[in-house]
Each structure stands twice: as C-alpha cells, then as structure tokens.
Amino acid sequence: MSIGTRKRTLQSALVRIPPVVWALLAMVVFFARMDPRFLTLSNVANLFTQGSILMILCMGVVVVSIAGGIELSVGAVMTLAGMLMAWVLVNTGLPIALALLVPLVVGALCGILNGIFVARMNIPSFIATLGTQGMAIGLCLGMNKGNVIAGLPPAVGNIGGGSWLGVPVPIWVSVVAFASSFILLRFTPFGLYVYAIGGNEQALKLTGRPSWWYKILTFVYAGLMAGLAAIIITSRNMTAQPTVGLGMEFEAFSGTVLGGCVAGRGGAVETTLGVLFILVLRNGLNVMGVPTYYQLAIIGTALISAIVVSVVLEQRMAR
Amino acid sequence: MTAGEHKVILEMKGICKAFPGVQALDKVNLDLYAGEVHVLVGENGAGKSTLMKILAGAYDRDAGELIVDGEPQGHWTPALARAKGVAMVYQEFNLVPFRNVAENIFLGREKLRWGLFLDKAAMHRSAHEQMEAIGVPVDTHTPVGKLGVAQQQMVEIAKALSLDVRILVLDEPTSALTVREIEQLFDAIRRLKARGVGIIYISHRMEEVSAIGDRITVLRDGQYIGTRRVGEVTTDEIVKMMVGREIKDLFPRHFRDPGEVALRVQGLSTADKLRDVSLELRYGEIVGLAGLVGAGRTETARAIFGLDPHTAGSIEITGRQVSRIDPPTAVEMGLGLAPEDRKRDGLFPILPIKSNVIMASLRRLFPNGILWPGKENREAAKYANRLRIQPPGIERQVQYLSGGNQQKVVVAKWLAAGPRVLIFDEPTRGIDVGAKAEIHAFMDQLANEGNAILMISSELPEILGMSDRIYVMRDGTVAGEFPRGASSEEIIRCAMGVKA
Numbered sequence: 152m153s154i155g156t157r158k159r160t161l162q163s164a165l166v167r168i169p170p171v172v173w174a175l176l177a178m179v180v181f182f183a184r185m186d187p188r189f190l191t192l193s194n195v196a197n198l199f200t201q202g203s204i205l206m207i208l209c210m211g212v213v214v215v216s217i218a219g220g221i222e223l224s225v226g227a228v229m230t231l232a233g234m235l236m237a238w239v240l241v242n243t244g245l246p247i248a249l250a251l252l253v254p255l256v257v258g259a260l261c262g263i264l265n266g267i268f269v270a271r272m273n274i275p276s277f278i279a280t281l282g283t284q285g286m287a288i289g290l291c292l293g294m295n296k297g298n299v300i301a302g303l304p305p306a307v308g309n310i311g312g313g314s315w316l317g318v319p320v321p322i323w324v325s326v327v328a329f330a331s332s333f334i335l336l337r338f339t340p341f342g343l344y345v346y347a348i349g350g351n352e353q354a355l356k357l358t359g360r361p362s363w364w365y366k367i368l369t370f371v372y373a374g375l376m377a378g379l380a381a382i383i384i385t386s387r388n389m390t391a392q393p394t395v396g397l398g399m400e401f402e403a404f405s406g407t408v409l410g411g412c413v414a415g416r417g418g419a420v421e422t423t424l425g426v427l428f429i430l431v432l433r434n435g436l437n438v439m440g441v442p443t444y445y446q447l448a449i450i451g452t453a454l455i456s457a458i459v460v461s462v463v464l465e466q467r468m469a470r
Numbered sequence: 471m472t473a474g475e476h477k478v479i480l481e482m483k484g485i486c487k488a489f490p491g492v493q494a495l496d497k498v499n500l501d502l503y504a505g506e507v508h509v510l511v512g513e514n515g516a517g518k519s520t521l522m523k524i525l526a527g528a529y530d531r532d533a534g535e536l537i538v539d540g541e542p543q544g545h546w547t548p549a550l551a552r553a554k555g556v557a558m559v560y561q562e563f564n565l566v567p568f569r570n571v572a573e574n575i576f577l578g579r580e581k582l583r584w585g586l587f588l589d590k591a592a593m594h595r596s597a598h599e600q601m602e603a604i605g606v607p608v609d610t611h612t613p614v615g616k617l618g619v620a621q622q623q624m625v626e627i628a629k630a631l632s633l634d635v636r637i638l639v640l641d642e643p644t645s646a647l648t649v650r651e652i653e654q655l656f657d658a659i660r661r662l663k664a665r666g667v668g669i670i671y672i673s674h675r676m677e678e679v680s681a682i683g684d685r686i687t688v689l690r691d692g693q694y695i696g697t698r699r700v701g702e703v704t705t706d707e708i709v710k711m712m713v714g715r716e717i718k719d720l721f722p723r724h725f726r727d728p729g730e731v732a733l734r735v736q737g738l739s740t741a742d743k744l745r746d747v748s749l750e751l752r753y754g755e756i757v758g759l760a761g762l763v764g765a766g767r768t769e770t771a772r773a774i775f776g777l778d779p780h781t782a783g784s785i786e787i788t789g790r791q792v793s794r795i796d797p798p799t800a801v802e803m804g805l806g807l808a809p810e811d812r813k814r815d816g817l818f819p820i821l822p823i824k825s826n827v828i829m830a831s832l833r834r835l836f837p838n839g840i841l842w843p844g845k846e847n848r849e850a851a852k853y854a855n856r857l858r859i860q861p862p863g864i865e866r867q868v869q870y871l872s873g874g875n876q877q878k879v880v881v882a883k884w885l886a887a888g889p890r891v892l893i894f895d896e897p898t899r900g901i902d903v904g905a906k907a908e909i910h911a912f913m914d915q916l917a918n919e920g921n922a923i924l925m926i927s928s929e930l931p932e933i934l935g936m937s938d939r940i941y942v943m944r945d946g947t948v949a950g951e952f953p954r955g956a957s958s959e960e961i962i963r964c965a966m967g968v969k970a
Contacts, residue, residue, distance in 0.1 A: 338587045340580045343569070347577055350566035357564050358578025359549045415568045 171409050171424045174457060175431060182435035189438050196319075202430040203321035204229075204380050206423070208403040210328040211376025213422040214336065216407040218369045219349040219414040220276035224265060225377040226399030227287035230392075232257040232381035234291050237300040237391035240307065247306055254385075255378040261287065262374025266367030280370075284400060291393040300391040311387025321383045328376060333419035335372075345369060350415030402429055405454045428457070477504045478540075479668050480525075480637050485534035487520055494520040497534070498694040500687055502637060502668040507659065509671045509679050509700070512689035512712055512902070518672050521689070522639050525670075526558050527551040538637075555636035559626040559643060561900075567615030572597035574614050575629045600628040604658040620651035627658060638662065639670045644678060645900050648763055656682050676705045688712055713904045720903065721935025722911045724918060725954065728752035728938065731789070732891045732922035733805075735774060738783035743769040744946045747783070749924075751891060756913060756923040758937030760930070761965050766946040767926045768810060771893045775800045775807045787891060806830065806884040808877075810895040810926075816880045819869035823859060824850030826868050826879050830887040853882040857912060874905025881912050884921075892916065895926045910936060930958050 182189040208225045215222040232254030239250045261283055268279035313320045336342035344365045347355040355362045385391050410425030411417045432453055436446045480502040487495040495517045502508050512518050523529045525536075527548040536543045538554050565574050572593040581596065583589040597610040606624040614622055623643060630638050640659075644652045659669060659682055671683060679686055680700055688695040688711040695711045733751040738744055743766050751757050759767050772778045774785060776795035785792050787803045800807075809815035818826055827850040828835060835849055836842065850864045857878040859871070868879055877897060884892050897913065898906045913936065917923055927933050933940055940952040942964040950964040 334587075340582070340588060343573055343577065343580060343588065346569055347566045350568050351564060354564035354566050354574070354577060357548070357558075359552050360578045415566065 170460060171411070171421075171428055171457065174460075175424060175428050178428070178431050178435060182431070182438065185435075186438050189435060194434070194438065198430055198434045199322050199325075200319050201434070202426065203319075203325040204384050205399065205402055205406065205429065206325040206426050207328045207376055207380040207383065208399060209406040209422050209426050210325075210332040210419060211373035212400075212403045213332060213407045213410070213412050213417065213419060214345055215276070215369045215373050216404070216412045217336070217349050217415065217417055218345045218366060219352070220269060220280075220366070220369065221404065222265070222280050222370065222373050223277065223400045223404060224261060224280040224283040224287065225373055225380075225403050226396035226401075227284040227291070228258055228261040228374055228396075229377040229381045229384065229399065230291045230394070230396035231261070231287040232378045233385040233391045233395065234294055234300060234393060236381060236385055237303055238294065240303050241300060247304060251310075251382055254381040255375055258374035258376070258378025258381070259371050260374070261377070262371035263367065265374070266370035269370065270363035270366035280400075288393075295393065297393060299393070301389070303385070303389050307386045308389050309386075311383050311385070311389075321387065324379065324383055328379065329419055329423060332422075336418050341365065341368065346415050348415075349413075405429060405458075409454065409457055429454075478502070479504050479538065481535070481537040482521070482525065483535040483537070485521060485524060485536075486532045487517075487524060487529060488532055494692050495524075495531075496692045498689060498692070499697075500670075500694075501697075502670060503684075504636070504666045504668050505663050506684040507663065507669045507671050507682050509673060509683035509686040510689070511673065511679070511686060511708065512695075516689040516712075516902075517692040518689055519641070520692075522558065522641065522670070522672070525551065525556060525637075525639065527556075552633060555634060556639070557630035557633050557635040557637070558639045559623065559630060559641065561641045561645065563622050563626055565614045565622060565625060568613055570611050570613050571601070571608060571617075571625055572610040574625055575600060575610075575632050577629075579633075596632070597628070600632050601625075603631065604628060604661060605654065606658070620647050620654070623647070623655070624658065631662070635667060637668050637670070639672070641672045642900065643671070644673065644675065652678075676708065679705075679708070709903055712902065720907050720910065721932070722907070723756070723914050723936055725938060726754055726918065728755040729920065732787070733774070733924070734786040735770075736784050736786075738770070738773055738780050738785065740769065740773050740778055740780050744773060744780070746947050747773075747943075749941050749948060751922045751924055753920050753922045754917055755938045756917050756925055756936050758933040758940040759924055759926045759943060760928075760933045760940055760961055761943035761949075763928065765943040765965065767943050768895055769946070770943065771807060771809075771895050771924070771926060774893065775805060801830065804890045806887060806890045806892045808880045808884065808892065808894045808897060810899065812873075812876055812880055813869075817868050817876060820867055822865045822867055823854055823871075823879055824864040827853050827864070827882045827886055830883050834888060835886075849886065853886050854879075856885070857882045858908065872905075874901040874909070877901060877905070877909055878912075881909060881916075885912070885916065891922045891924070893924045893926070896928065897925060898927075898929070898932065930961065933961070934958060 188194055208229065212222045212225055235257050236250060236254040239245055239253050240247070265276070265280050265283050268274045269276045310320055315323060336345065344355055344360060344362070348362055348366060352362050384395060388395070406425040406429055407417065407422050408425070409428050410421035410423070412422050429450070432450055433446065436449060441449065478501055482498065482500045485495050485498045498517065498521055500508070500510070500521065510518050520529065524531050527546050527550060530546070536546055543550070566577065572590070575597045576593050581589040581592045594610045598607070601607055601610065601624065604624060604627055606621065608617065608621055614625055617625065643655055647655060662669060673679065683700045685697055685699055686703065686708065687697040688708060690712060730753055731750055732753045736748045738747040747766070747770055749757070759770065761767050769778065773780045776797050776799060785795055787805060790803065792799065792803070813819060818829070824846060828846060832841070835845065847864065854864050855862070859875050859878050859882070868876060871879065884890060894913065898909055901909065913923060913925070925936060934956070938954055940956060940961065941948050942950045942952065942961055944965055944967055949967070952960060
C-alpha cells in the first residue's frame with residue numbers, strides 16, 4: 152500500500168466514524184457537566200455491571216440484525232430461561248453445573264423455533280419473534296401464577312454477584328460474549344454468510360450454501376445469548392422474576408440499530424457503541440434524578456431521533 | 471482454435487419444462503464444445519432463461535436428457551452443477567454489495583485457516599490472481615458496491631473462474647456496458663476460450679454474435695428452432711428464425727403535423743450534471759433525445775419529472791409555468807415517465823398486470839375512491855389486450871413476464887392514463903426485435919392519439935427511425951437539434967463534439 156492510499160484511508164476512516172460515537176461523546180460531556188457524580192468510578196462500574204445483561208443480549212441480536220432479521224423475543228426468552236433455571240434449582244436436586252445448562256437449552260430451543268418460522272416457513276422475523284415473545288411471556292407468568300421463584304441455593308449467587316481479578320463476573324461474561332460475536336462475525340465463514348444473507352441472500356444461495364440453515368443458526372445464537380443473560384440476571388437477583396426482561400428486546404434491537412447494524416452492515420464493535428449509547432443515556436438520567444416513567448419516554452425519543460439522524464446522514468453520504 | 475474444439479462437454483436433448491399454464495420449454499436441444507462461444511438467442515419469453523436455470527440446477531426438467539462429459543445425469547441440483555463446473559453470470563449480479571471483492575469471489579468456498587477461521591490473506595492473493603487472469607486488476611479490498619457495473623461483472627466472471635468452471639453461461643453480459651468495456655469483456659472471453667472453457671452467451675445484439683460467437687442456437691416460444699455456424703448464416707436469417715415471421719417495419723411511424731407546445735424547458739440546470747438545457751415538445755410528436763452515455767439525458771428526464779431538484783431554469787407543461795416540480799405535481803399536470811430500469815423504477819413486480827395497468831389512472835377511472843373489481847378488470851383487460859401482453863391474462867404477477875412484456879405493461883399504464891407528455895428512457899433496451907417493433911408501434915399510436923413523447927435512446931436507428939425531431943446532448947447540455955431525416959453521421963459528430 153502506498154503512502155498516498157494510506158493517507159486517504161485515514162481520512163475516509165475519520166469521516167466514517169459512526170454518528171453514534173459523536174452522540175455518545177456529547178452525552179458523556181453533557182451528563183458530566185450536569186452532575187459530577189456521573190464520571191465517578193463507582194458510577195461507571197455500576198453502569199457496566201447493570202449494562203452487562205443488555206450487552207450480552209445485543210451480542211446475540213446483532214447477528215440476527217446483520218442477517219437482515221429483527222429479533223424481538225430475547226427479553227422474554229431470557230425471562231423464561233431464568234424462570235426454568237430457578238425452578239429446576241429449587242425443585243430438583245440437579246447439580247448447579249447441570250442446572251446452568253437449562254437456560255442455554257431453553258434459549259437454543261426458542262431460537263430454533265424462531266429460525267424455523269423465519270427460514271423454513273418464510274414468516275417475517277418481526278412477526279415470528281413477536282409470537283415467540285408472547286408465548287414466552289405467557290409461560291413465565293403461568294408457571295408460578297405470576298409470582299417470582301425464590302429460594303435458590305446460595306452458591307448460585309457467586310456467579311452473578313461474584314468477581315474475578317476485582318472485576319464483577321457479569322462484566323467478564325459480557326466481554327466473553329463480545330469476543331465470541333466479534334470473532335464469529337469477523338473471522339469465520341459463518342460470519343461472512345451472515346453478512347451475505349443480509350446483503351444479498353440470493354448470492355449465497357447460488358453458491359450452493361443452504362442459507363436457511365445459517366438463518367436458523369443466527370436465531371439459535373441469539374437464543375443462546377439470551378440463555379447466558381438469564382444465568383447472570385437470575386444469579387444476581389437470586390430470584391427469577393416473570394417480568395424481568397420486559398422491554399429488553401426493544402432495547403437490544405435498538406442497540407444494534409443505533410450501531411448501524413442492519414441488513415449486511417455493522418458488527419460487534421458498532422453494536423457495543425449502540426449499547427453504550429443506551430446505557431449512558433439511562434444512567435445519566437438516573438444520576439440526574441429523572442423519574443423512571445419519564446425516562447422511558449426520553450429514551451424512546453432519543454432512540455428514534457438517533458435513528459432518524461443516522462438514516463438522514465447515510466442518505467447524505469450516499470449521494 | 472484449440473485442439474479441444476470438437477470435444478463435446480455438454481448436451482441437452484429434448485428438454486421439456488412446464489409451468490402452470492405455460493409450456494416454457496418443448497423438446498429443446500443445446501450442445502456445447504470445449505473452447506467455443508455458443509450464442510443463444512430468442513425473443514423475450516422464448517425460454518432461454520428457463521433452459522439456463524435447468525442447466526444451473528435451479529429448476530428440475532420435466533423430461534429430456536442432460537449429458538455432461540458424455541455422462542447422462544439424473545436428478546440435477548445446483549450443487550451438482552457446480553461440482554461439474556457449470557457457472558452462471560446473470561444479468562442481475564449476485565454479489566453482496568457491502569463485502570469486498572475477495573469475499574465475494576470466494577463466497578461459499580472460503581479459504582480457511584485451522585479449518586475454522588477465514589484465511590483473508592490467501593483469499594485476497596488468490597482473488598487478485600483471478601482478476602489479473604481476466605485482465606482487470608482491481609483492489610480486492612474494495613466493497614463491490616463501490617465498483618462500476620463493468621467491474622462488478624468482471625468480479626462475477628472471476629468468481630466463476632475460481633470455481634474451475636468449464637461451462638460458463640453469460641446472460642446478456644453487455645447490456646449495461648460501454649463500447650470500451652465490451653472490448654474488455656470480449657478480451658476476457660477470448661482468454662477463457664483459450665483455456666478450453668465452453669461459453670453459452672445469451673444476447674440480443676446481432677453485431678455481437680458475429681464478433682464473438684462460434685455457433686448460434688435459436689429458440690422461439692419454448693421450441694428449438696435450429697443451430698447454425700456463425701459464419702454460415704446472415705443476420706436476416708437469424709432474425710427470421712427468432713421471430714418466425716419477417717419484421718416488415720421496425721419503425722412504423724406515421725408523421726403528422728404537430729400540435730400545441732406540450733412541454734417547454736428553458737435553461738434547466740442542476741447542481742451536479744445539467745447546465746442550461748432547453749427543449750420543446752409538441753403534442754403528436756416523438757422527439758428523440760440522443761447522446762453518449764453520461765451526456766445527461768436520463769438526468770434531464772429526472773429533472774423534468776421533479777425527481778432531482780433543479781437549480782435554475784423553468785419548466786412549462788401544457789402552458790402552465792411551474793417553478794418547482796415534484797413527481798406528484800408532474801403526474802397531475804399530465805407528465806409520465808417510463809424509466810430506464812423498468813423493473814426497479816417503473817413497475818410493481820409482485821402486483822398483477824391489472825393493478826400495474828390502472829395504477830396511474832385511479833382518479834380518472836374511480837372518481838369516488840372505490841375500486842370496483844369489475845371495472846378494474848375491464849379497463850385493465852382492454853389495455854392488456856390492445857398491447858398483446860403475453861401470456862394473456864391480467865392476473866399474472868408482472869415479475870413473471872419477460873422484459874418486453876414488462877415494458878408493454880409500462881406503456882399500457884400510460885395509455886390508460888389518457889393524453890399526456892410522456893418520457894421514455896431507453897424504451898427498448900434489452901428487448902428482442904419482435905417486441906421492439908410492437909413497442910414502437912404503440913409509441914406511434916400514442917403520438918397519433920395526441921400524446922407528446924420524449925424518447926431517450928442510445929440506439930441510433932431507433933432515434934432516426936422514430937423521431938420527428940432530434941435533440942443531441944453532450945456534457946450536460948443540448949448540443950444540437952436536428953429535423954427528421956438527419957443522417958446518423960451528423961448526430962454522432964454532434965454527440966461526440968466533432969466538427970463536420
């Protein structure tokens with residue numbers, strides 16, 4: 152590569168910094184000036200620990216998003232996986248290590264269900280995953296008549312509440328989830344197929360690859376991540392709540408969209424930026440003492456505006 | 471030619487294929503030698519695509535033999551076709567726009583490291599070799615969406631080559647290329663021939679048949695008509711075989727005295743392309759807009775229709791001056807645009823013929839805002855029959871029609887909408903001779919019924935044969951105006967900016 156092209160690459164890289172980065176920086180500066188508590192170490196640590204659930208979910212959803220799908224069931228699937236895990240731990244003598252497989256299996260099964268609906272029956276992913284969401288919510292509420300499941304073995308608390316090298320376990324797990332999605336998308340054939348399905352599925356089909364199979368796998372992967380998130384959230388709360396994942400699917404979906412991960416574009420890094428955007432906004436509003444009810448409205452507004460801005464910017468650049 | 475000339479690598483015998491309501495192929499034959507270019511021609515809907523899809527394994531044949539390298543094949547699948555060295559380059563490219571050249575070339579057959587991870591370095595190295603082999607060195611790190619059409623096509627060909635292809639199908643490879651790019655493509659084809667690759671070349675352009683073809687096979691209405699050596703057959707004979715009748719008049723024009731001014735454009739300029747474009751169009755006229763690719767003809771049409779904003783100038787439609795124009799206003803004032811890329815911009819592919827036909831005249835036909843099915847069917851059928859859309863029937867989705875019939879649906883839509891100022895952008899691109907003559911006849915009819923037509927075309931015979939007057943564009947402006955009867959030389963000189 153000549154020096155000239157390298158210079159140009161640097162320039163275009165600067166131009167191509169996603170708008171979400173600028174928005175993120177602006178928000179950090181704004182909240183830090185509004186309230187000095189925002190940039191304290193304890194708040195930042197809190198932000199990342201709280202955010203690990205969303206991060207793990209997003210690392211699954213991003214794969215579906217890049218493949219051109221919309222995954223709206225991860226919140227409910229995570230809740231269901233957590234409920235079943237708690238039920239098994241409380242009501243059966245299964246060793247903890249084996250019981251931890253339960254949420255992963257539940258997540259994978261829900262993913263297979265979504266995947267079959269979408270890839271084999273050609274139901275739009277938006278609708279299929281919404282259906283799975285409803286079904287999972289119903290099961291969560293029904294299995295203990297709307298009540299939480301409590302009384303988990305104390306040892307379970309070491310997972311979600313523990314730390315390693317001074318860093319809370321949930322953060323480690325979200326780092327692992329990030330690494331997994333990053334490597335998968337960037338360095339494996341499966342990752343390339345995910346981009347190909349989102350960019351031009353026909354092209355993949357014509358190479359003789361079963362694109363439907365990879366589509367199912369994207370949903371299974373998202374389901375597995377939901378199962379992983381279920382382990383963390385259940386072991387941290389030490390109870391399984393039937394409404395714990397309410398609204399999480401929208402935030403997870405928003406995280407990927409804010410990171411620009413739609414149909415053939417984006418990646419794990421971009422999604423992480425989107426997740427940070429949501430986390431910083433939510434945390435900043437908390438620190439400022441904005442009532443929870445209004446927070447929802449503000450976050451919703453911010454998400455839509457951010458998406459509108461990025462769409463407009465993209466159209467500008469495309470011209 | 472190489473010694474492998476007489477080695478038959480592919481035989482398709484008595485291939486039949488039926489779709490609900492249509493016998494798409496009826497006992498069709500095709501064979502291919504190593505190192506030859508076998509041109510496959512036929513009108514739109516003659517069955518070329520169906521035959522090629524059977525060869526690719528995308529469709530199952532109902533009957534007939536498929537013999538590859540002397541071995542009769544049974545159930546034929548896409549995977550088998552690929553394994554035997556069959557590759558296709560379709561008219562619509564099958565590339566992933568946001569991924570780079572190397573990733574596209576090796577999509578589905580990635581080179582791996584430790585059996586798990588992509589070996590990107592090896593893929594780029596090999597992709598670069600493939601691109602060089604066909605004489606087109608591009609940076610393999612470029613996303614293919616950023617490449618031009620010609621380069622994207624070369625990526626498709628490189629992709630086929632990397633498959634160790636022995637039977638390569640090129641479906642109208644030159645339809646979007648400039649003269650120089652065509653030369654580049656032919657050069658690549660010659661290299662492939664030298665390597666013993668057999669090429670099936672689908673084209674509508676007669677001049678290409680003699681330029682690159684060795685043999686030619688003609689299909690018509692799903693039937694096999696015959697195979698000839700290129701040197702032993704004339705263009706007229708091929709056309710006759712294709713159409714099954716002699717085309718008496720490709721340009722059936724009835725010239726009359728034009729009426730009032732329908733459209734007057736003065737000093738039209740846009741931000742990036744057009745400067746000071748002025749032209750005039752009268753009712754009953756067909757005015758040709760000629761020029762080289764990139765001269766600004768499509769941009770002129772877009773600006774008049776309000777798809778792109780103009781920065782200076784005025785547009786006057788039927789005597790009404792408009793300062794700013796957008797597509798709804800344009801249509802309301804009686805403008806119609808039949809775009810160059812009809813499938814993308816001119817039609818609703820998954821809607822039936824009838825919905826497409828009445829789409830621009832809903833207000834006129836159904837003033838109460840309620841679509842009465844009976845009237846809808848009657849009106850649509852009236853125009854569909856008048857244009858002889860094949861196969862008949864107004865319930866068929868437009869995406870299943872051939873290119874020529876799709877264009878007829880576009881024409882029918884404006885025919886139904888009543889007297890208008892119509893802009894046709896490349897009305898017969900990619901359309902076979904038979905359908906071409908029909909489209910021309912309907913354009914003539916539209917003009918006789920009092921419509922004013924502005925026809926953008928890159929085909930000089932079409933411009934000369936159809937136009938009452940001709941504007942020639944060059945570098946974003948009108949460089950000259952010619953009356954009917956101008957010579958092609960005059961027009962080419964004007965388009966290229968060469969003084970007589």
